[in-house]
Every structure is written in C-alpha cells, then in structure tokens.
Amino acid sequence: MAKPATLPVLDLNVLIAMYGDDSAETITLALSGFRREATHYVQQLQRGGQHDVLTDNALADTARLCHSLKSMCGLVGAAKLMQLCMTLEQAARQQDLIILQSELLNLAEVWPELLSQLNLTLLQHGYADE
Amino acid sequence: MLLKNFNVLVVDDVVLMCDFLYGVAKKVPGCYAFKALDGKTAAETLENEAIDLLITDIEMKGPTGLELIYRVRSGSFASTAHDIPIIIFSGNAYLELIQQSISYDVNDFLAKPITADQLIRKIQHHLQTEKQIKSAAHYLALNSDFSAKTSVPEENRKVSVAIVRELNPKPEAEAADINTSGKKADEKDFLFWPEQATTGYFQIDRRLRNFAFHISCFHNVFVGNCKPVAIESERKRACEACDYLFHITKNIKHKERRHQFWLLFDQRLEKLKPLAAELNSVNIKHHSQILVLLKRLSYWWMQTCNRPIIQKNDDNGADHG
Numbered sequence: 001m002a003k004p005a006t007l008p009v010l011d012l013n014v015l016i017a018m019y020g021d022d023s024a025e026t027i028t029l030a031l032s033g034f035r036r037e038a039t040h041y042v043q044q045l046q047r048g049g050q051h052d053v054l055t056d057n058a059l060a061d062t063a064r065l066c067h068s069l070k071s072m073c074g075l076v077g078a079a080k081l082m083q084l085c086m087t088l089e090q091a092a093r094q095q096d097l098i099i100l101q102s103e104l105l106n107l108a109e110v111w112p113e114l115l116s117q118l119n120l121t122l123l124q125h126g127y128a129d130e
Numbered sequence: 131m132l133l134k135n136f137n138v139l140v141v142d143d144v145v146l147m148c149d150f151l152y153g154v155a156k157k158v159p160g161c162y163a164f165k166a167l168d169g170k171t172a173a174e175t176l177e178n179e180a181i182d183l184l185i186t187d188i189e190m191k192g193p194t195g196l197e198l199i200y201r202v203r204s205g206s207f208a209s210t211a212h213d214i215p216i217i218i219f220s221g222n223a224y225l226e227l228i229q230q231s232i233s234y235d236v237n238d239f240l241a242k243p244i245t246a247d248q249l250i251r252k253i254q255h256h257l258q259t260e261k262q263i264k265s266a267a268h269y270l271a272l273n274s275d276f277s278a279k280t281s282v283p284e285e286n287r288k289v290s291v292a293i294v295r296e297l298n299p300k301p302e303a304e305a306a307d308i309n310t311s312g313k314k315a316d317e318k319d320f321l322f323w324p325e326q327a328t329t330g331y332f333q334i335d336r337r338l339r340n341f342a343f344h345i346s347c348f349h350n351v352f353v354g355n356c357k358p359v360a361i362e363s364e365r366k367r368a369c370e371a372c373d374y375l376f377h378i379t380k381n382i383k384h385k386e387r388r389h390q391f392w393l394l395f396d397q398r399l400e401k402l403k404p405l406a407a408e409l410n411s412v413n414i415k416h417h418s419q420i421l422v423l424l425k426r427l428s429y430w431w432m433q434t435c436n437r438p439i440i441q442k443n444d445d446n447g448a449d450h451g
Contacts, residue, residue, distance in 0.1 A: 018150075037145050070221060071221045072144055074221075
C-alpha cells in the first residue's frame with residue numbers, strides 16, 4: 001500500500017479510465033458532482049469528529065460516510081483522500097479512537113488540498129461556478 | 131429487425147456513483163435505465179416497472195441492498211420477476227456479506243471501483259447468461275433475519291444440477307423429426323431458441339428460452355429412460371416454466387402497445403394452455419401419452435418460434451437509453 005504522501009491528490013487519468021471518456025463535459029460533470037457531494041460528506045465527518053464521546057452509532061455513521069466517500073474518490077482519482085478514507089473506515093469499524101482522531105486531523109489538510117486542485121482543474125476545463 | 135429491450139435498475143445512495151452507473155447502463159444498446167438513490171425508491175421502481183437486471187450497492191440507509199435482493203428473490207414485487215440477474219456493486223467484500231449473497235443466488239459481486247467498459251461487459255454478460263434461480267418460495271423460506279448466517283443445503287444444489295448434466299443426447303432420428311426448418315439444431319435440445327432471436331421483449335425471450343430448456347430436459351430424461359423420480363422432477367419444472375411464461379406475459383401485456391404482436395402471441399398462448407394443463411396432469415407411466423404430448427409441444431414451438439412473433443435481434447442498434 002502506497003504512503004498517503006506519495007499518492008496523487010487528483011489523477012485525471014483514473015477518472016478518464018473509469019468513465020471511458022476524456023471529454024471536458026464528462027470531466028467537469030464528474031468533478032463538479034464530486035466536489036458538491038464530497039464537501040457535504042467531509043463536513044459531516046468533521047462535525048462527527050468534534051464530539052468528545054463517539055457512540056457506537058456515531059462510529060457506524062463515520063464508517064458509512066468514509067465508505068461512501070472512498071468509493072467516490074475511487075471514481076474520480078482522488079487517491080490521497082481515498083487512502084485516508086480507507087484508514088478512517090477501518091478505524092471506525094474497529095473502534096480504534098486514537099487512529100480515528102489523528103486521521104480526522106489529517107482530513108483537515110488533505111481535503112483543502114484536494115479542493116483547490118478540483119477548483120483549478122474545473123477552471124482549466126472551462127467550468128464556471130454557479 | 132427488432133432491438134431487444136430490457137430495463138436495468140441501478141441503486142446507490144451516493145449520487146455520483148448512482149449517476150455513473152446510470153450513465154453506463156444507458157450506453158448498453160437496447161437498455162432502458164432507471165436509477166434510485168435509496169432502497170425505498172428502488173422498491174417502488176421494482177414494483178411498478180418490469181426490471182430485467184438489478185445493480186445495487188449493499189450499504190444503504192433504509193432497506194439495505196441485501197433486503198432489496200431478498201424481496202426480489204422472494205417474489206415481493208408485482209412487475210419484476212424474482213429470477214432476474216442481480217449484480218452487487220460494493221466497496222467492501224466481507225465474508226458474511228458474500229455468504230448471504232450466495233444464499234440469494236446473486237449473479238455477480240463487483241468490487242468498486244470498476245470502469246465503464248468493464249461494467250458494460252458485465253451487464254451484457256448477465257443479460258445473455260441464464261443462471262438457474264430457485265422458486266420464490268425457497269427464498270421466502272430463508273431466514274429473513276439478515277444478521278443470521280443463511281445457507282442453502284449443498285445436497286439440494288447438487289441434485290438440481292446433476293439432473294441437467296446427466297441428460298442423454300437425443301437420438302438423431304428424433305432430432306430430424308423435430309428439426310423441420312432445415313437448420314441444424316443443437317443436438318442436446320428437443321426444443322431450442324434460435325440464436326439472435328427476439329420477440330422484442332427481454333422477459334418473454336427469457337421465459338420462452340426457459341420453457342424450451344425445461345421441455346427439452348423433460349424430453350431427454352424421458353427418452354433416456356431415467357428414473358421416474360427424475361422424470362417427474364423435470365415434468366414439474368417444465369410445468370413451472372409454462373406457468374411463469376403465462377404469468378410474465380400477463381404482466382408485460384398490460385403495459386405494452388404492440389397490438390399486432392399481442393394478437394398473434396395471445397393466440398399462441400391460448401393454444402399452449404391445454405398442452406400445459408395436460409403436462410400438469412399427465413401420468414409419467416403412460417409413455418404413449420407423453421410421446422404424443424411432446425410431439426404436440428414441439429409442433430406448438432415450431433409454429434410459435436417463427437416470424438412475425440420472433441425476429442432477428444438487432445443487438446447493434448442505436449442507444450435506446
């Protein structure tokens with residue numbers, strides 16, 4: 001397994017291979033959809049991580065959110081965040097609170113990095129924000 | 131030429147993933163795609179539309195993918211057949227999940243991520259490949275408690291497969307009798323569904339193919355002098371295939387508009403009804419009766435599997451998604 005630091009933040013080749021299409025329309029549609037949905041998931045994860053006590057339900061929710069976010073990342077080639085989600089999901093399922101808390105802190109670094117890469121790529125492909 | 135039409139339902143609670151699956155399914159020629167972001171919407175679609183293939187995620191809120199699969203297999207939906215191909219599309223492959231999927235005879239288990247091309251190939255494969263699915267009553271009887279481990283008795287599986295595999299090829303003389311169209315039929319099949327043929331309705335094609343298969347099995351165990359228990363078992367399966375053909379046809383007919391086709395097909399089904407009733411009541415010890423019945427069934431088949439009821443399938447047609 002590659003170390004998160006060596007993984008690309010956003011690999012468009014993965015997205016193109018997944019969708020089987022390299023048109024600007026497909027790329028912008030996928031990335032803008034990802035940005036919108038992933039933002040929502042990340043916010044929920046960060047809100048969940050602010051609680052001092054994580055109940056079983058909260059852990060299950062964290063695992064579910066990470067699981068969904070992981071599959072989204074796999075689809076668009078957001079490798080670094082995908083790797084982080086895998087670690088978070090596993091930690092939540094194993095109720096390993098130490099790893100969970102430390103990886104949630106990493107999320108605060110990985111996500112803005114990905115977000116700025118997304119914004120740049122969308123701009124390069126002619127996508128105008130609403 | 132007709133384009134074989136089929137309905138694919140994709141279910142995933144992640145919008146991006148659901149849209150991806152939907153977009154891919156729409157690219158398959160002849161495919162009408164439906165999408166659902168949760169189990170409840172998926173259940174409504176399965177209830178109201180004749181879905182031919184289901185692709186579902188497992189971990190969802192509300193009815194989970196497994197609950198949805200259980201409901202399909204146990205025949206809970208009015209418009210969707212219980213034996214449609216089901217593909218699980220999940221990011222996790224836990225042992226317990228796989229075991230439960232096996233007990234519901236899921237056709238495939240795909241691990242995310244998967245490319246559009248791979249998924250298209252999978253959809254096409256499962257629409258063309260028949261997997262023997264047990265009766266809805268079997269799945270209904272399975273423990274619906276999803277936390278408990280369920281399993282199908284292994285010996286049952288072996289019995290059902292063995293009967294088919296041990297079929298004797300039919301004598302050549304009989305093959306010549308049946309094969310009046312001049313084409314070379316599959317030597318193992320008493321009745322056979324021509325390659326690249328379609329009624330234009332995917333589910334009816336499946337039922338007709340299934341009917342042909344089970345009548346052929348019944349024929350083969352009968353002429354092969356197999357044990358009465360095997361002959362009786364195949365007779366029952368052939369009866370079930372007839373019943374299911376009638377049932378599915380009734381469901382599809384309510385929603386379709388091809389009047390000319392339905393006029394002709396209805397006539398053929400009316401002719402089949404007395405044969406199905408005879409098949410249902412025939413005593414397998416009365417050899418002459420069975421031989422006559424098989425002959426009449428093959429005659430019915432020849433008259434039915436012809437233009438204009440069936441036509442060549444235009445699989446390379448335009449995108450109908």
